Every structure is written in structure tokens, then in C-alpha cells.
Amino acid sequence: MLDVQDLRVSFSTEEGTVQVLKGLSYSLPKGKVLAVVGESGSGKTVHALSLLRLLPPTANIEGGRVLFEGQDLVALSEKQLCKLRGARISMIFQDPMSSLNPVLTVGEQLQETILAHRKISKLRAKALAVRLLKKVGISDAARRYGQYPFQFSGGMCQRVMIAMALALKPQVLIADEPTTALDVTIQAQILRLIKDLQQQTGMSAVFITHNLALVADVADEVLVLYGGLCMEKASVQAIFKNPLHPYTQGLLNSLVSINKKEDFLPAIAGHPPIPGKECPGCPFAPRCSRALKKCFQDRPPLFGKKGHQAACWLLEEKA
């Protein structure tokens, strides 16, 4: 559905250009959910924004292609891209409270999205908007349509965002940490909702998160991102059963379990690299307990079979 090839993004700062994405490649199959997992600073949000070219002006897509239905999104004109945004590819952002306009009613904002892409009467757009609100589980949708975002709770706002994203039945949904600002109970509901709607409509989705535990529920495929590079790509079962990369293993080990009491958490030592100041070899090498000399000098390519690949020199011999 979506084919990302060698995507490179850099930011120009006072200290020169900083590469944030260093050649990311993946393909998103039709009707599947790809989870992109990474810590803050790993480039996961930059990656999401660059898919729709929503990056701030200081950022620059240096190279690579994003193919969607045979078109390269990187090369499209702004006008052509506007037709795709929201209609064919839509996005849900992390903080629902700040991504809705506080001075417009929720209904007006939904209606606006619909009318921007479809030539229908305002009345029909309103009817559609109310139906959408019902679909994402907002009770008393007709009354809620006329209310403002501040009258909604965080979870409800995120439901509205989802309704807006799905209003025009997109082929691809990009969800950037959609549940990070929410409580666990609300998080479970929102994840369920996204998953249900994704299965009903058969759309593909890119789900971005820093929490590997969430991935188990929603994703089919997982891509682990670190320091702007893909560390591991695999099916969700393989990632949890047989993680190949030391970073993925570390991430899984550092999850706190609700099912047993632990005395000590095997955390990954150190902290994520500052963009622009990474190790020239594997970005994870300074934190890796099994790093070889080579890891600090040469950047590892992806090793492994097509379905399960990891960028780690430790896998070189096996390959």
C-alpha cells in the first residue's frame, strides 16, 4: 500500500545539518498494521510527518521515495498532496487536546474535513459527521456535535480525532502515539477502536509508539527504530518470541510486568543518542553490552531472512 524507500530527513540547526532519518525503508501491505517502535529522539515522529510532508520548515527531505498507489509523495506538488491528505492518507496525532481547534465546535471541525474533499451539501456533511461520531462510540452524538473540545475528555477528543481521520475512508491511517496522553483504561478502548475500524474498513495503518507492550495488541508487523535507523523488522509474533537485535531484547526486558513481582528490572543502561551526536557505526553500540569493536566503526546492514531482519553485526556469522 505504502512503500517507503531509503527515506532521509535532516534538520538544519545552528550547529549545522543534523540527520534524523538515515535511510528508512519498509513496505506496508494492504490491510495490515505496521508498528514503528522507538524512544524519543529515534525519529519516529519525524518519519510520520515526512510521509505526508508535514515537517517544519527547518526540515529537509534529503532523499528517498514514498510510493503510494504508484505516486511518489516526496515529489508531488503541494496541491496534489493536499488532495491526498485527510482523504486517502490521514493522521492521528499524539495530543488530542491540542490538535483540535478550541474555538470551533467538534462538529464544525468534522464537517470542515468532509467538505474540504467532497462536494456535498452542508446538511449531508452534518449527517455524515453525526454518524461518524456514533461510530467511534460517542453517545448522544447529535448533541455532542454542537459542543466544543473543552467539553470533551481526553479519550473523547481522541475519538473525535479518529472520526475525523476516518471520515473519508482513507486507505492508509498514520497514528502517531495516539494513546500516550491517555489513561490505561481509555488507552485499551482507543486501541480496540482503531483495531476494529481498521479491520472493518480494511485500511492499512502505521502505528507509532514507544511502548512495545501496546504493539502486541494492534500490530501485524513491527519495525524497531533507533537513532534514525531501522534496527529490526519482523512480524509481531517473531519480535516477541525471538527478538534478534540486542536493542529489541533490551526493550522487551525493560517492560514492567503486571503478572509478577520483580526485584530488579533489566533496564538498558545509558540514554538514547542525541540526534547528530550518534556513534558512526551502530547507533546502539554505546549502550550495547555485547558490542564488538566493529560496531563502533561500521554501520551494520540488515541481516536475516526477508520476513525477519535485524541490523546487528552479531548476526553476520549466522547469515
Added chain:
Amino acid sequence: MNLIEIKNVYKTYTRKRFLSFGKKDETPVLKDVSLCLKENRVLGLVGESGCGKTTLSKIILGLEKASSGQVIVDGKDISKLSKAGFKHMRRLMQVIFQDPYSSLDPRMNVSQIISEPLDIHGLYKEKASRRKVLEDLLKSVGLSAEHLTRYPHEFSGGQRQRIAIARALALDPKILIADEPVSALDVSVQAQILNLLKEIKQKRRLSMVFVSHDFAVARFLCDEIAVMYKGLILEYAPAEDLFSNPQHPYTEALFSAVPVPDPARQKKREAVSLSSRSDMENHPCPFAARCAYACAFCQTPPFLKEVRPGHFCACAALPFKNKKSSFAV
């Protein structure tokens, strides 16, 4: 001995409306909360946002005043303390906040940040001893002396939280109030900070009040856990008993919402529905509108009842609920 005793604390926020002629909007946020914190134990306050857990921690700290009820810290009622007494209390009890990005002054370097409590209390005034204390503090939270001259913006989220912990430990307190100290952090860094909190609790024989919305995190650190909902404590138990034997329907629902990092098991798990019914808003039990077991039994306001030794639960439908589930099996 109980370091902190919270006795029947109520808190109501009132708001005067424009042109309301003396009428006030009253929002109760804590209703009859009683808890205690024992020496070298960690008390967890767990619940969703808006349940009153942060308000309660602020009342313990003396940053908010309770509408009624008492908070007794180390034998003294904190609402009756003099200014000097309150200052002394600060040496006993310190706090770590949720967001390390806003809780550190961006214009102070690490040395100034950690020195501030020492300056206020006039401790370690001599230069050499001050430096030694600062270095020891940094070392105890996993940072080093070279960090002293740096500013907060040079640190990652996890490191900032370490600085905040060092500042809280500067006065060598007996009690630490931690208000969601890891929820703003990445998962891998969260594990480091949790390990650190556990380590300093053991090394310094600290007692802690740990506020969190994440049960997995609470299980790792807490000895006793109080589950809060709309200002009420619905369940209170030793941590291990709570996890092996949750009683209240709300606790069960919260457990089921925590994601499990295992695709095969996660797909089989059924999250307990917490959909709310609007027809039960004025029900005596605040949780009734979202409860799957709400029935004729819960027409009286719930109160905490000991259901097993040391395990308290406020649910009027509890006997009925357990029967129902055993029938289902």
C-alpha cells in the same frame, strides 16, 4: 510506627460563578480518605486521571489544605504547623514531580538546583563539604561530578528525573512523595528510574508515597496499594494480595486494561468493558455507572470493609459478584 496518617480527609473545590449571588459550585475531589504510611514502606495511590490521587499527595505535602480531616506526619498535624515547623517538615518530606521538563529551572545549573534546598536550610555551608555532598548525591542517582556545571536542557528526560531525585534527596528526608515520576519517560528509561527509586528506598530506608496510573509500575515498587476512583478509595490491600486476589470490579477492569507484551495472550484477553451508563449518574456508588455488577445490592453508599486480613474493599455487591463469577466458571 506510622510516618503518615491520613484521617478522614475531605477536599472540596469551590468556584464562585459570575453573577451567581453567593451561590457556589462545589466539586468534591476527596471523600473520607483514610490511609497510613509505615516506615520503609511504599504506599501506592493508583487510579485514572481525576480520581484525586495528585490532590491527596498535595495535601500530604501541605501544598493544599484539606477541607476537613487530619494529616499527621511524624506525629504532627501538618495543618497546625507554624512557619518554622513547616520548614522543618520539609527536611523530613520531599517530592518528585511527574514532568522533569517543567520541574527544573532552566536558568539554574545542576549544582544550583541541588544546592537550593541546602541553601534554604543552611546546611553544608563550607565550600569543600558542600561540593562533597553534591558529588555524593549525584553519584547516588547515577550521574557524575562533571554534570554539576551543566544546565537542564543538556540532559535527556531520564537524566533530568535523576536530577530531580537528587534534589529531593539533598535534605536526607525520611519520606518521599513521588507523583507519577516515570509516566513522562520512555519505557527503557522508565525501568532505570524505577530501579533507582527501589535502590534508594532500600539504601536510605525511605518511606514513599507513589502516585501512578500504571498498575505494572505500582506492582514493581509498592508494598501497599490504594485504588482510587472519584475521590474515594475503592480498594486497599498489600500489593501482592491485591494482584493475586483483586476484589473490586474497578480494580479488575484496570488490570485487564494493562497491555501484556505477548501477542498470543493479548489477543485472547478480554478487556473488561468500562462503558458508562448515563442513567446511573446519581447512584450512591460512584463507580456504578461503569460497573458490570451494579445491582439492587448497591443502593447504599459503599464503605471500606475488610474482606480478607489486611485487604479492604468498598463494594456493596461484592458477595453477589463473587457468586456470579463462580457460577460463570
